[in-house]
Amino acid sequence: MKRYSAFAIAKNALSYHQGWERAWAKPQMKKEYDAVIIGAGGHGLATAFYLGKNYGITNVAIIEKGWLGGGNTGRNTTIIRSNYLQDPSAAIYEKARSLYETMSQDLNYNVMFSPRGVMMLAQTEAEIRGYKRTAHANKLQGVKTEYIGPQKVKALCPIIELSGPRYPVLGALWQSRGGTARHDAVAWGYARACSEMGMDIIQQCEVTGVMQSRGKVMGVQTSKGNVKCKKLGIVVAGNSGHLAEMAGFRLPLESVALQALVSEPIKPCMDVVVMANTVHGYMSQSDKGEMVIGGGTDGFNNYTQRGSFHHLEETVRALIETFPMVSRLKMLRHWGGIVDVTGDRSPIISKTPLSGCFINCGWGTGGFKAIPGSGWAMAELMAKDEQTGLGAQFGLNRFQEGRFIDESVAAGVAH
Amino acid sequence: MLNLKCPNCEITADETDLHCDGQAHIERFGTGASDDDLETYLFMRHNPKGVHFERWRHVFGCGKWFNVARCTVTLEVFGTYSAQSLVPPKSLINKIKKKRPEWEGFVK
Ligand SMILES: Cc1cc2nc3c(=O)[nH]c(=O)nc-3n(C[C@H](O)[C@H](O)[C@H](O)COP(=O)(O)OP(=O)(O)OC[C@H]3O[C@@H](n4cnc5c(N)ncnc54)[C@H](O)[C@@H]3O)c2cc1C
Ligand SMILES: [Zn+2]
Numbered sequence: 395m396k397r398y399s400a401f402a403i404a405k406n407a408l409s410y411h412q413g414w415e416r417a418w419a420k421p422q423m424k425k426e427y428d429a430v431i432i433g434a435g436g437h438g439l440a441t442a443f444y445l446g447k448n449y450g451i452t453n454v455a456i457i458e459k460g461w462l463g464g465g466n467t468g469r470n471t472t473i474i475r476s477n478y479l480q481d482p483s484a485a486i487y488e489k490a491r492s493l494y495e496t497m498s499q500d501l502n503y504n505v506m507f508s509p510r511g512v513m514m515l516a517q518t519e520a521e522i523r524g525y526k527r528t529a530h531a532n533k534l535q536g537v538k539t540e541y542i543g544p545q546k547v548k549a550l551c552p553i554i555e556l557s558g559p560r561y562p563v564l565g566a567l568w569q570s571r572g573g574t575a576r577h578d579a580v581a582w583g584y585a586r587a588c589s590e591m592g593m594d595i596i597q598q599c600e601v602t603g604v605m606q607s608r609g610k611v612m613g614v615q616t617s618k619g620n621v622k623c624k625k626l627g628i629v630v631a632g633n634s635g636h637l638a639e640m641a642g643f644r645l646p647l648e649s650v651a652l653q654a655l656v657s658e659p660i661k662p663c664m665d666v667v668v669m670a671n672t673v674h675g676y677m678s679q680s681d682k683g684e685m686v687i688g689g690g691t692d693g694f695n696n697y698t699q700r701g702s703f704h705h706l707e708e709t710v711r712a713l714i715e716t717f718p719m720v721s722r723l724k725m726l727r728h729w730g731g732i733v734d735v736t737g738d739r740s741p742i743i744s745k746t747p748l749s750g751c752f753i754n755c756g757w758g759t760g761g762f763k764a765i766p767g768s769g770w771a772m773a774e775l776m777a778k779d780e781q782t783g784l785g786a787q788f789g790l791n792r793f794q795e796g797r798f799i800d801e802s803v804a805a806g807v808a809h
Numbered sequence: 810m811l812n813l814k815c816p817n818c819e820i821t822a823d824e825t826d827l828h829c830d831g832q833a834h835i836e837r838f839g840t841g842a843s844d845d846d847l848e849t850y851l852f853m854r855h856n857p858k859g860v861h862f863e864r865w866r867h868v869f870g871c872g873k874w875f876n877v878a879r880c881t882v883t884l885e886v887f888g889t890y891s892a893q894s895l896v897p898p899k900s901l902i903n904k905i906k907k908k909r910p911e912w913e914g915f916v917k
Binding site: 633636 | 861
């Protein structure tokens with residue numbers, strides 16, 4: 395693999411940029427691998443990356459039914475923060491956030507991580523108390539975050555209207571090292587690094603069955619034939635329930651549509667990310683100038699990757715009170731992804747009833763920020779076959795044991 | 810937008826008049842139940858890619874609950890029926906089977 399650098403750009407300019415090599419290979423699928431990962435989204439690719447980097451396991455295939463990064467990873471609004479409430483969540487999200495800081499260097503791929511700051515508005519008394527509680531918890535966990543008053547909110551984000559009338563801005567939880575990153579680049583950067591380690595990324599190949607014998611996983615059936623493996627990682631977000639059914643177990647989650655939309659590009663007007671959880675809306679400005687807007691999930695089980703129109707309208711309508719300028723914006727594009735939502739709004743990184751088969755899912759509406767931390771934890775789980783390390787608390791057994799990692803408050807709209 | 814006919818008041822309502830409350834026909838367990846049964850009741854969900862039976866409420870209408878059979882991939886609605894049913898009506902099951910021969914049938 396040729397390294398990307400300023401020097402490489404200058405050199406390639408001499409040949410009119412015709413000489414760049416492909417970022418990742420297009421291999422034929424082999425008959426057998428040490429490990430197969432289903433799903434080439436951010437989480438699947440990061441899992442493969444850390445299997446190779448941290449454990450030296452490189453005889454790995456990542457099988458993707460569409461194109462890599464074409465699932466939720468390529469559909470999300472890229473908010474990155476780590477100020478969650480519970481200890482296990484703060485640990486894994488903060489690990490992820492810190493890995494984002496050096497990801498461009500680590501992968502030699504510009505993921506455009508932009509730690510511009512993320513604020514979550516407090517617009518009710520209950521929210522003030524909730525966010526202050528999170529700020530205290532974060533202090534104990536060593537996660538840098540603070541509770542700020544309305545004047546500081548206005549100073550950081552001048553286009554905000556503080557006075558309501560329905561929901562005045564009373565304060566905010568502010569994480570100055572949170573921000574955004576280029577979603578596609580995260581998938582592409584990992585894919586390039588995995589390919590470089592000799593792993594096979596098989597695209598346009600759907601897994602249609604899980605082969606097992608005596609309670610142990612043997613491999614998977616795919617649209618391009620069968621492939622054997624010693625270990626299997628299911629990392630398919632909204633399709634987790636479907637894959638679990640193939641493997642013979644059920645999951646404590648449901649799949650629903652989550653939508654987002656962007657406006658026409660306008661001049662720079664907002665250099666932070668703002669989330670308004672009470673009215674269910676959030677907004678940031680992309681480098682292209684588009685206002686990136688999202689809200690809560692649609693209301694029913696759905697696998698169609700598109701949602702209801704009225705939901706978009708509700709999201710935008712809710713934002714207008716806090717951001718009056720939104721009412722003058724033309725909206726350009728909208729889309730949806732299928733997110734897998736658990737009862738306690740925390741992810742699952744777990745062994746399964748099928749020996750040798752592991753699952754990473756339940757990131758729901760907020761897993762982009764967790765990609766590197768999640769891959770780190772999932773690789774450890776798969777390599778050691780042991781519920782330990784960063785993912786130790788995220789096992790499936792927590793539901794039976796009543797040991798929830800309740801993030802329904804801290805997550806709010808949940809991004 | 811989804812349109813569902815409420816079997817209680819016979820009105821065909823828009824999605825915005827309704828509220829979905831997830832999987833229908835969940836078997837309930839109380840004190841003394843096994844850990845497995847309680848977990849299944851409280852948390853485990855079928856979440857199928859295909860035919861789904863679910864509970865809806867006509868919130869901005871008659872206010873009553875009813876059940877719906879719907880496809881989660883095409884959003885096709887196969888039918889609605891009373892929330893008092895312990896299992897989906899036979900006629901509805903047959904109708905779905907005719908449309909979806911590959912369907913595994915109703916499972917709890
Ligand atoms: C509109 C929207 C906004 C969001 N905003 C944010 C945000 O601001 N911040 C944040 O942190 N998170 C956000 N999220 C959540 C985030 O996108 C996800 O949690 C994260 O991207 C999940 O990554 P993944 O790799 O697990 O899943 P995906 O990227 O969905 O990857 C799973 C892959 O598995 C493949 N697959 C499925 N079934 C099969 C099969 N049978 N065979 C082979 N391959 C299969 C799919 O094609 C897909 O590519 C948002 C999500 C959406 C939809
Ligand atoms: Zn009614």
